Amino acid sequence: MNRIKHAVGKMPPEAGGALGERMALSEPMREAVEQWCRIYENDAPWLSDSRVKGMNLLPAISSEVARMATLELQWRVEGSSGRAEFLQRQTEPVKRQLRQFLEYAVGKGGLVLKPYLSAGRILVEPVQADAFFPTETSADGKITGAVFLEQARRGERVFTRLEEHRMTDGGVLVDNRAFVSVGADPLAREVPLESVREWANLEPQVLLQGRRTPLFVYLKMPFGNTTEPTCALGVSIAARAVELMEEADRQYSRLLWEYEGGELAVDADSTYLIGGRMPQTTRRLFRSLNTGADFYHVYNPAFRDESLRAGLNELLRRIEFACGLSYGIISDPGQREMTATEIVSAKQRLFSTVKEIQGALQQALDELLNIMDYWADFLPGVPAGGYRVQYQWDDSIVTDLAAEKEQFLQEIAAGVRKPWEFRVHFLGETADQAKAACGVTISGTGADNSSEGLLNQ
Numbered sequence: 001m002n003r004i005k006h007a008v009g010k011m012p013p014e015a016g017g018a019l020g021e022r023m024a025l026s027e028p029m030r031e032a033v034e035q036w037c038r039i040y041e042n043d044a045p046w047l048s049d050s051r052v053k054g055m056n057l058l059p060a061i062s063s064e065v066a067r068m069a070t071l072e073l074q075w076r077v078e079g080s081s082g083r084a085e086f087l088q089r090q091t092e093p094v095k096r097q098l099r100q101f102l103e104y105a106v107g108k109g110g111l112v113l114k115p116y117l118s119a120g121r122i123l124v125e126p127v128q129a130d131a132f133f134p135t136e137t138s139a140d141g142k143i144t145g146a147v148f149l150e151q152a153r154r155g156e157r158v159f160t161r162l163e164e165h166r167m168t169d170g171g172v173l174v175d176n177r178a179f180v181s182v183g184a185d186p187l188a189r190e191v192p193l194e195s196v197r198e199w200a201n202l203e204p205q206v207l208l209q210g211r212r213t214p215l216f217v218y219l220k221m222p223f224g225n226t227t228e229p230t231c232a233l234g235v236s237i238a239a240r241a242v243e244l245m246e247e248a249d250r251q252y253s254r255l256l257w258e259y260e261g262g263e264l265a266v267d268a269d270s271t272y273l274i275g276g277r278m279p280q281t282t283r284r285l286f287r288s289l290n291t292g293a294d295f296y297h298v299y300n301p302a303f304r305d306e307s308l309r310a311g312l313n314e315l316l317r318r319i320e321f322a323c324g325l326s327y328g329i330i331s332d333p334g335q336r337e338m339t340a341t342e343i344v345s346a347k348q349r350l351f352s353t354v355k356e357i358q359g360a361l362q363q364a365l366d367e368l369l370n371i372m373d374y375w376a377d378f379l380p381g382v383p384a385g386g387y388r389v390q391y392q393w394d395d396s397i398v399t400d401l402a403a404e405k406e407q408f409l410q411e412i413a414a415g416v417r418k419p420w421e422f423r424v425h426f427l428g429e430t431a432d433q434a435k436a437a438c439g440v441t442i443s444g445t446g447a448d449n450s451s452e453g454l455l456n457q
Helices: 002-009 019-024 027-040 057-070 082-108 242-261 303-322 340-376 403-412 420-429 429-435 449-456
Strands: 074-078 110-118 121-128 132-138 143-154 159-170 171-182 185-191 207-208 217-220 265-269 287-289 298-301 390-391
Touching: 027 057, 027 082, 027 242, 027 340, 057 082, 057 242, 057 340, 074 082, 074 340, 082 110, 082 217, 082 340, 110 143, 110 340, 121 217, 121 340, 159 185, 185 390, 217 340, 242 303, 340 390, 420 429, 429 449
Parallel strands: 265 287
Antiparallel strands: 074 390, 110 121, 110 217, 132 143, 143 159, 159 171, 171 185, 171 207, 265 298
């Protein structure tokens, strides 16, 4: 993004110089996004020190959070028209990759889903946080204009395509420009779109009339932006834990060095080794010295791994807290005892984080279906009609289903609850169905709202 911002800014107005002025991306925010992406890809700045080994904490956290957020997620496009069936078929590839898409968004702060037409189908292109930047925002803080980056390598040359979406009074205006690298400058010279076979059928500019909302969806993570609170971009789940992750990697490296540096070894004078050299198979055990003193000395220090592991585990717990997770996601829960209150509080923290992410994901999927419905009007043979989306999320993150059932049965035995309530709560039956199954007589055809009727039920 930094190269694009500077390169576009140097272009003459007719080649897109005005675009550089419209970029709604500050330098601190750009650096933050770049840092999150590098940490996610295990290329954190502190790993340039060869003594530091990475633990891949951000990918592990992002993967686990995405797994929990999409666990047993069911969403289906329904409706009486053929339009709903068509949209349902177009969403199948997204469903298969949804967890992966969400993992990128959690780790890097956000993700763009951009539907487009291809051979009579509607495909969805995911654009990660380091491959787009906003140019316009609406009054409610949503991104309404953006530039997307796509690159293709042909031998030593790198071709870059910039696709800009911006809202106008007439609709959505889409601009496509292609550039070729010269030396270290990836946007040195503009070239025709036909220079790359995959881009040959793209229009340099098109106005999609009548569209009042963007043709892309920005999946924004629901975390506060401490880097730039007014920015429309989301932040990584690790935004508040970057320094802690650096310390954890360094502590992990100290632990590895403790194991490596404390390996059993025998320091022996070279005059006692065959030919003054160590056998190949024992080179790791024997170390040759030229002391002329003792025959050998055993190097076998006591390991300090327990204290190092305890320190590392405490750092991991701090990372879990900063990321809104419960203890035990990446830390060792057995190293520290917790009270029942602490366990419930940690689970509630994780539950809140996951539920907020699920809410952001559901909103993004609704917007995605709206755009796919718009593109369906351009395809011949797709029937008109309405649709609706049904979502079903898993809520077992904080609730132990077996324990809840046992508690429910105890309350039934104590007379606090009725048996039919169990079927309503756990089997999904209606009250009338559950009462009928339990042999409860339902008097009257309508609802009995009287006090006597409620007591009888």
